[in-house]
Amino acid sequence: MKTVHPLPDAASVVPVRQPLISVDKLTVDMPLGRSGSSVRIVDGVDFTIGVGERVALVGESGSGKSLTARALMRLDRLAKLSGRVDFDGTDLLKLSDRDMGKLRGSSIAMVFQDPMSFLDPLMTIGDQVAETLRIRGVGKAEARNRALAVLDELGVDRAAERLDAYPHEFSGGMRQRVVLAMALVGEPRLLIADEPTTALDVRVQDQVLDLLDDVSTRRGLAVLFITHDLGVVAGFAERVMVMYSGRIVEDGEVASVFAKPSHPYTQGLIKAVPRIDQDLNTLYAIPGAPPPPLARPSGCPFHPRCDQRFGRCGVDLPALQPVGMSRVACHLLDGKGA
Ligand code: SF4
Structure with a gap:
């Protein structure tokens, strides 16, 4: 069974930091073969990562989290990107290929899941x-x-x-x-780590996470940590962004999101993290699977799987709204009568 890291207490939450990278309405469209048409994988994502901040981007496979991260470095030549990605005052989406090449590795670097393929x-x-x-x-x-x-x-x-x-x-x-x-x-200032521990056994996974933690603290390095496993987020990240079907559905400090998740999808992901004392017969999984990007349901894309859906959920797409120090995209925030 996986290690479930202890949660930070609310008092250890970091103060707001100076922004290092600000992403505004980022969309990623991928071509569909040679048909000339494309499919939207990342659908208007906004977030900021502060200097030295450790942020986790979490979601099931196919949520768009890896493509979001790759878009920050413009790694997919076929992807059509729009929006803004400001890094130190420069819009990375407007840089020439040459200047972007210089920035990769020096200002922003990335590590991937399978070191052998790299x-x-x-x-x-x-x-x-x-x-x-x-x-x-x-x-x-x-x-x-x-x-x-x-x-x-x-x-x-x-x-x-x-x-x-x-x-x-x-x-x-x-x-x-x-x-x-x-x-x-x-000596980058932002490290993007795409499932860097997924292929490792639990003991080595913990060592690599501890190492990332040390290096990030010592160097003041910001980290965007991409994972499908909320269990590894608690011990490492300060903030967590939850992605579903190409959009961010919840974004907040790790301690408060784990203590009181607002979005039903986040609630399901947390419920699905196995506990050390848990009977295997009681393990939970969110029913169903994420929709393919070409067949997103109307309204809230999570509604076919949501046990709290109500009238407007199948009709209106919920916007990401501020809730205290967090942001959440769910109609429950407006009340079931809205
Ligand atoms: S908007 Fe509706 S369907 Fe979507 S997560 Fe909230 S309650 Fe569930």
């Missing part, structure tokens, strides 16, 4: 970590020294000896540290 099996670890710097014109010796320093910082045993080792000589957890080193060697 690492070149024929290149030494040292060369792969140093490559980000070499591309930016850093000399060979300095790039190697900085690669060594970051591998050391990330707890790779005998890093100096292992600079000349190959990926297959490392365990899964150590490979994820190497991929993290590749992302961090350029």
